[in-house]
Amino acid sequence: MSERYDFREIEQKWQKYWAEKDLFKTVEDDSKEKYYVLEMFPYPSGKLHMGHVRNYSIGDVTARYMKMKGYNVLHPMGWDSFGLPAENAAIKNGIRPDIWTHDNIAEMKEQLKSLGLSYDWDREVATCKEDYYKWMQWIFIQFYNKGLAYKKENAVNWCPSCQTVLANEQVVNGKCERCKTPVGKKDLSQWYLKITDYAQRLLDDLDKLPGWPEKVKLMQKNWIGRSTGAEVQFEIEGFDKKLDIYTTRPDTIFGVTCMILAPEHPFVKELVTEDHKADVDAFMDKLQYLSDIDRSATTLEKEGCFLGRYAINPLNGDRVPIYIANYVMMDYGTGAIMVVPAHDQRDFEFATKYGIKIVPVIQPEDPEIDVNNLKAAFAAEGTMINSGEFDGMNNKDAIEKIIQYMDEKGIGKSSVNFRLRDWLISRQRYWGTPIPMIWCDDCGWSPVNEEDLPVLLPKDVEFTGKGQSPLTTSKTFGKCTCPKCGKPASREMDTMDTFLDSSWYFLRYTDARNEEAAFDAKKANYWMPVDQYVGGVEHAILHLLYARFFTKVLHDLGLVEADEPFTNLLTQGMVLKDGSKMSKSVGNIVSPQEIIEKYGSDTARLFILFAAPPERDLDWSDTGVEGSYKFLNRIWRLVGEIIEKRDASVKPEVVSGDDKQLNFQLNATTKRVSDSLSKGRFSFNTAISAIMELVNEMYRYKETENANYSLLFDAAERMVLLLSPFTPHICEEMWQQLGHETSAYLESWPEYDESALLQDTVEIVVQLNGRVKMKANVASGISADEQKETVLAEDGVKALIGDKSIVKVVSVPERLVNIVVK
RNA sequence: GCCGGGGUGGCGGAAUUGGCAGACGCACAGGACUUAAAAUCCUGCGAUCCUUACCGAUCGUACCGGUUCGACCCCGGUUCCCGGCACCA
Numbered sequence: 001m002s003e004r005y006d007f008r009e010i011e012q013k014w015q016k017y018w019a020e021k022d023l024f025k026t027v028e029d030d031s032k033e034k035y036y037v038l039e040m041f042p043y044p045s046g047k048l049h050m051g052h053v054r055n056y057s058i059g060d061v062t063a064r065y066m067k068m069k070g071y072n073v074l075h076p077m078g079w080d081s082f083g084l085p086a087e088n089a090a091i092k093n094g095i096r097p098d099i100w101t102h103d104n105i106a107e108m109k110e111q112l113k114s115l116g117l118s119y120d121w122d123r124e125v126a127t128c129k130e131d132y133y134k135w136m137q138w139i140f141i142q143f144y145n146k147g148l149a150y151k152k153e154n155a156v157n158w159c160p161s162c163q164t165v166l167a168n169e170q171v172v173n174g175k176c177e178r179c180k181t182p183v184g185k186k187d188l189s190q191w192y193l194k195i196t197d198y199a200q201r202l203l204d205d206l207d208k209l210p211g212w213p214e215k216v217k218l219m220q221k222n223w224i225g226r227s228t229g230a231e232v233q234f235e236i237e238g239f240d241k242k243l244d245i246y247t248t249r250p251d252t253i254f255g256v257t258c259m260i261l262a263p264e265h266p267f268v269k270e271l272v273t274e275d276h277k278a279d280v281d282a283f284m285d286k287l288q289y290l291s292d293i294d295r296s297a298t299t300l301e302k303e304g305c306f307l308g309r310y311a312i313n314p315l316n317g318d319r320v321p322i323y324i325a326n327y328v329m330m331d332y333g334t335g336a337i338m339v340v341p342a343h344d345q346r347d348f349e350f351a352t353k354y355g356i357k358i359v360p361v362i363q364p365e366d367p368e369i370d371v372n373n374l375k376a377a378f379a380a381e382g383t384m385i386n387s388g389e390f391d392g393m394n395n396k397d398a399i400e401k402i403i404q405y406m407d408e409k410g411i412g413k414s415s416v417n418f419r420l421r422d423w424l425i426s427r428q429r430y431w432g433t434p435i436p437m438i439w440c441d442d443c444g445w446s447p448v449n450e451e452d453l454p455v456l457l458p459k460d461v462e463f464t465g466k467g468q469s470p471l472t473t474s475k476t477f478g479k480c481t482c483p484k485c486g487k488p489a490s491r492e493m494d495t496m497d498t499f500l501d502s503s504w505y506f507l508r509y510t511d512a513r514n515e516e517a518a519f520d521a522k523k524a525n526y527w528m529p530v531d532q533y534v535g536g537v538e539h540a541i542l543h544l545l546y547a548r549f550f551t552k553v554l555h556d557l558g559l560v561e562a563d564e565p566f567t568n569l570l571t572q573g574m575v576l577k578d579g580s581k582m583s584k585s586v587g588n589i590v591s592p593q594e595i596i597e598k599y600g601s602d603t604a605r606l607f608i609l610f611a612a613p614p615e616r617d618l619d620w621s622d623t624g625v626e627g628s629y630k631f632l633n634r635i636w637r638l639v640g641e642i643i644e645k646r647d648a649s650v651k652p653e654v655v656s657g658d659d660k661q662l663n664f665q666l667n668a669t670t671k672r673v674s675d676s677l678s679k680g681r682f683s684f685n686t687a688i689s690a691i692m693e694l695v696n697e698m699y700r701y702k703e704t705e706n707a708n709y710s711l712l713f714d715a716a717e718r719m720v721l722l723l724s725p726f727t728p729h730i731c732e733e734m735w736q737q738l739g740h741e742t743s744a745y746l747e748s749w750p751e752y753d754e755s756a757l758l759q760d761t762v763e764i765v766v767q768l769n770g771r772v773k774m775k776a777n778v779a780s781g782i783s784a785d786e787q788k789e790t791v792l793a794e795d796g797v798k799a800l801i802g803d804k805s806i807v808k809v810v811s812v813p814e815r816l817v818n819i820v821v822k
Numbered sequence: 823g824c825c826g827g828g829g830u831g832g833c834g835g836a837a838u839u840g841g842c843a844g845a846c847g848c849a850c851a852g853g854a855c856u857u858a859a860a861a862u863c864c865u866g867c868g869a870u871c872c873u874u875a876c877c878g879a880u881c882g883u884a885c886c887g888g889u890u891c892g893a894c895c896c897c898g899g900u901u902c903c904c905g906g907c908a909c910c911a
Contacts, residue, residue, distance in 0.1 A: 537905080610834090
């Protein structure tokens, strides 16, 4: 074994070996239990960053460990390769998006390979390739045929910079999640997926996911935003249509003193009276100038405008004015609300400003609050007042009673509302999956016939960065014939949101080369669901919700048995430098390539796994990397020395106390590392520290008088296997040097010897009034009483107690004895 | 505002979930080796105090209080930081 740890040579050697032996190729095998490990596939920007290194290192350790544990492991990788950056590159540099993307993929793939990740590259997918997006289109058509895709004209979120619409989920604080440009509104006819049909199931089934972080489940729960209440119909004076409102507080209906419509509500134009028209128009004009951010800001003052009309409270016959106001949104509930100033803070503010009556209908228990002279709305529990036959009830109980009453009279019914909206998937972009739909003036919309798939992206397009989507510049793309009547027709010009591509890629991996179907049900059912999914928290809502939605629809279509895609989810923390996220603008980027060139990928992997628990943010430390590198050098020298000094004719027998100590440490470490990696614990950092302790013990042992190098040799073998999922290259090399001809990857995970963990005596703590005073040795397996007697009999303990009287003695076997004295 | 998560040495972080707080690593200091340096190896490393030294004492897991023989861990309150949602009726 060479003196020096030459990571360059070693890493190249073993990467080549793995590839030549096709070691990571996986096939279905019913005789073995399967384990599907998946890391979120990257967008091929061309450059790997530390977040990727972290993400894929975590997945790789898991995959390698599970493989050694005897599972049939699926560990694939691919490219989320449609998207805006490719198109921007085309505009800026004139490079075609497909060429730019393929070059980037090639470059990034090399970088990934240099990390020594155990991927089955035969299953590689790229969402921008025809063989993938063909099936994306096919899946879209299945959605359409099932009534889950529809086109609707609507005011949509429009990013003026990206020149495209955005899904609600892609608008963050009123800004585009990609480019941070304030989002505007635009009336467009767009395709939607009916995710709202699945809202309840997406919510309920979160309970089926104990392997997900509570935090992520909660975020999804809030995003879906289920609320229960009632829909109530109000008659409008001198108007034949009834006004539907949604409320979560039907118990406050007797306190309604006003109605408010969203400014976009279809009734507004019909309702406004002549003498209020000018005011309303002026108000609407003012609203137009407000962006979505301003309009949704909580700090914005509530403003409204009277329409000149009155509605009739169906429960008490009150005549109440109808307004429009800036704080009522068209796209939640029915776009109209009843106003109860006494019991809703927003309504209270509005009523105070416009001199609207405030009628309390709930009396607080606490008499200090004067309901007739409110400073703020009273939103808590209380007793019903001013509410006719419901007076005197607790308001919580009244909710149900009032709904029941309204239901009987046909004026209202209980109703559930979700915050979740349907998913707007049309994008006015080129570099995405074409939506496979055809418009015929006679037949309307039809899906492209299956045999005509894929609808290919044309190459004769121009990238100007202005106005229309580049697709519309193609001379060939738009023209087609109607699949129904054969007359000339036109194609849908929009492409799909790239989040669709990533909503089923995990299914495609199970059968990536299938040309006849999106995936074979048998293969998908063998592998699905993904046992362990690893990725950043930033996908806690969007990607993970969409992927769950897709899986449920595909399940309902009978294409796959699983109805949840990911059994266990690990959301890894960010990689920071000097306390902030690595970014170009801050100038604190550490390039993985540089680190790999300087120290090797084993060092990079070791550091990133050791420096922090995976779900926490990790602060990059150059000296920490040095430390990891030193450790690898340390074991390299140790193993080299052991190989050199070991005499194979000497038996690895445990004789002396030092032998025992080494053997104990070896087995204790095996247990600790195994425990740290299993049961969904992912304590890579503590697993590594356990191995470091073992190495320290081996160093100590080899300096002892009768050190048995055969025993050390066995320990070295075990240590190499334990470390191999973390730093595979150096471990393969050492494994070979230790005399093995096959890969360490193919070895079984080491078992530990329980009996070696049993020691004759155990050191326990002796406390006096809960304070540690001394240590004592007791026989292992001792009973609580025996231990107590043994300890109390010791001279040191007697001296400790002195002439104080013993009140109580707590004895926990093999742990401690606590003597309480007075 | 609402909902989550968190606060442990100079730093990253351990602590079998109520039982020796600070494992492991980094940084730092001292020593060995060396002409010297790097590398390596050894030792020390929470604070304060006592002692010539050995030994030891007190305090210490954001802050205040509680439960318990015993609390980083459980309960109540305060505070700061991070994340999500945010006029959702």
